[in-house]
Amino acid sequence: MRPTCIIQVKHKDLILIEALPKKKKEELYPRPNIPINNFQLLKYSHPNYRLTAFNDHLIQQGYNSTVNFRPINPPVHDNLNVPNPLRNTDLIKKLFDDIAISEDLQGIAVTLAPFNDLEFFTDGSYDSTNSQAGFFMGYGWTTSNLSNCNITYNGSLKFFPSSTKAETMAILTALVVCPEFGIITIYTDSQAAIDSFHKSKNLHTISPRRFNKINNNILWSSIHFIIQSLSLKVKLLKVKAHSGNQFNDIADI
Structure with missing residues (x-):
């Protein structure tokens, strides 16, 4: 059952509620009112416990990354005024606990550090018929305004699948490698x-x-945390799918 409303009230006794399906209605009998004086009021908000429960679920399921990516022929920039990429490194380590993913994103962040103005094309997809376990959701992005060689990145997601979630993850991984004070345009x-x-x-x-x-909401809160931490100016623009745009097709692939 997914909770739709959280109510916190101070009460001298804990109120017990028993929820059963409608078909069990005929089996219900009045139960005595049993007062319970020992209970603990929630210390944190519901989103905090929801995130904690989800992280525990990932650990119990043995979550592991399926991303295996290394940038090839990275672009170069003549600008010697390179911002410190250590802030990206700290963010990436906080948000991604998988070593392979963390190293990949840190490497891309160092490569993109000299570029203050970046454009990305992002895409995400969900295919429930995919035969490979763990690859139902895929996401990818590519830079589009680098003259020498554009950087591409892709990965996959598990749990609670949707195409919008995959697209959101593509935006998150693109922003986390951006240089500090960067002007970012994302086409989706x-x-x-x-x-x-x-x-x-x-x-x-x-x-x-x-x-x-x-x-x-957890992914979106992380995205806005990245934007605030890196002082980014971000603009999202709509691009028509399968319209023959070269970079949009790259992200789609």
Whole structure:
């Protein structure tokens, strides 16, 4: 059951509630009122416990990365004023616990450090008929404004599959490798991702209840944390899918 509303009230006794399906209705009998005086009020908000439970689920499932990527022929830039990429390194280590993924993203962050103005084409997909376990959701992106050689990146996701979640992860991994104070333009064919980006932008003004109604809210909160930490100026633009755009096709592949 997915909770849709969280109510926290101070009460001298804990109130027990028994929830059963409708077909069990005829089996219900009045139960005595048993007061319980020992209970603990929730210390943190519901999103905090939801994230903790999800992380515990990943650990129990033996989560492991399927990404195996190394940049080839990285682009070069004549600008010697390279911002310190250590802030990217710290962010990546916090957000990605898989060593292979962390090293890949750190390497890309160092490569892109000299470029203050970057353009990305991102894409995500979900195919429930895929025969390879763990590859139902795929995401990828490519830079599009580098003259020497554009960088591409791709990976896969597990758990709670949707095409919008894959697109959101593509945006997250693109932003986390951007240089500090960068001006970033992201082209995506997902209007849902653009709407969610703007909807979750002012997280400090959103109540916990409304925040929980935003799909993939944990990923979006991480995206806005990255933007704030790196002082990025980010703009998302809609591009038509399968319109013959070279870079959009690369991200789609």
